[in-house]
Amino acid sequence: MNSTRFPTIVANSSDHTINRRTFLAGAGASVLAFSVLKPELIGAAEANSKIDIGLIGCGGRGRWITELFRKHGGYNVVALADYFPEQVAAAGEQFQVPAERRFTGLSAYRKLLEQKLDAVVIESPPYFHPEHAEAGVNAGKHVYLAKPIAVDVPGCLAVEESGKKATQKKQCFLVDFQTRTNKLYQEAAQKIQAGELGKIISAEAAYHCGPTWDSMSQLLGKNPNDPETRLRAWGVDQVLSGDIITEQNIHAIDVACWMLRGHPVKAYGTCAKRRDLSGTCNDVFSVIYHYPTASW
Numbered sequence: 631m632n633s634t635r636f637p638t639i640v641a642n643s644s645d646h647t648i649n650r651r652t653f654l655a656g657a658g659a660s661v662l663a664f665s666v667l668k669p670e671l672i673g674a675a676e677a678n679s680k681i682d683i684g685l686i687g688c689g690g691r692g693r694w695i696t697e698l699f700r701k702h703g704g705y706n707v708v709a710l711a712d713y714f715p716e717q718v719a720a721a722g723e724q725f726q727v728p729a730e731r732r733f734t735g736l737s738a739y740r741k742l743l744e745q746k747l748d749a750v751v752i753e754s755p756p757y758f759h760p761e762h763a764e765a766g767v768n769a770g771k772h773v774y775l776a777k778p779i780a781v782d783v784p785g786c787l788a789v790e791e792s793g794k795k796a797t798q799k800k801q802c803f804l805v806d807f808q809t810r811t812n813k814l815y816q817e818a819a820q821k822i823q824a825g826e827l828g829k830i831i832s833a834e835a836a837y838h839c840g841p842t843w844d845s846m847s848q849l850l851g852k853n854p855n856d857p858e859t860r861l862r863a864w865g866v867d868q869v870l871s872g873d874i875i876t877e878q879n880i881h882a883i884d885v886a887c888w889m890l891r892g893h894p895v896k897a898y899g900t901c902a903k904r905r906d907l908s909g910t911c912n913d914v915f916s917v918i919y920h921y922p923t924a925s926w
Contacts, residue, residue, distance in 0.1 A: 866909025
């Protein structure tokens with residue numbers, strides 16, 4: 631059969647830094663900046679006032695993402711929240727956040743949302759995303775939410791409702807699917823949807839990455855029955871992360887939905903654990919998704 635009718639869609643983990651940095655320093659951050667900026671400041675002396683943001687989830691990824699916001703130049707980091715005190719302390723030193731605005735414990739995010747800030751950056755483990763996103767919207771904050779949005783269907787539906795509520799309240803609600811801001815992917819989507827590859831009858835989306843969670847696996851292996859260690863090693867915990875297909879492979883699935891301009895109606899597949907990792911997650915998946923017939 632004609633190979634042009636079987637496009638291969640590949641999401642390469644090595645592109646993440648470029649894509650995400652481009653997103654935060656470009657279109658995504660600019661949209662948030664202009665959306666949050668108070669109308670009365672436009673054209674006035676304070677037109678360059680920065681947006682005050684709070685960070686929920688002060689681990690390595692949370693600090694990295696927040697550093698990109700800071701490098702953009704339009705943001706002040708004014709509050710931090712994380713279950714672990716040492717994570718908050720490290721982020722506090724990095725972003726010069728006063729001690730009285732550093733919050734710890736499972737309810738730390740509530741204290742953060744009580745602060746005077748414009749937007750919240752949610753970089754907590756995926757299990758907590760629906761709860762944190764809903765609280766952010768209810769508190770009247772603009773929300774930047776890390777992928778994946780949730781680890782199960784009820785959580786996804788809850789985030790969908792939070793997004794709708796944010797729209798009704800004219801608040802920004804942005805999920806970090808940075809691939810969609812890549813110009814090469816955008817051009818590919820336009821060509822596919824314009825029919826330049828002919829009628830699409832099948833597509834393959836692949837996501838290859840290295841040993842993402844080795845350090846967490848080693849940590850959990852030393853103390854597998856400790857609840858706090860489990861939280862620290864959330865990446866190898868199926869409940870907290872949603873498994874690799876949710877936490878990592880969601881990028882490839884999102885690209886497939888984008889290119890095919892639809893969502894799966896059913897799926898079946900297999901998974902396996904090939905590496906000697908601690909925790910409950912698999913590391914190899916092969917899933918066939920059935921999409922409705924394309925309207926284009």
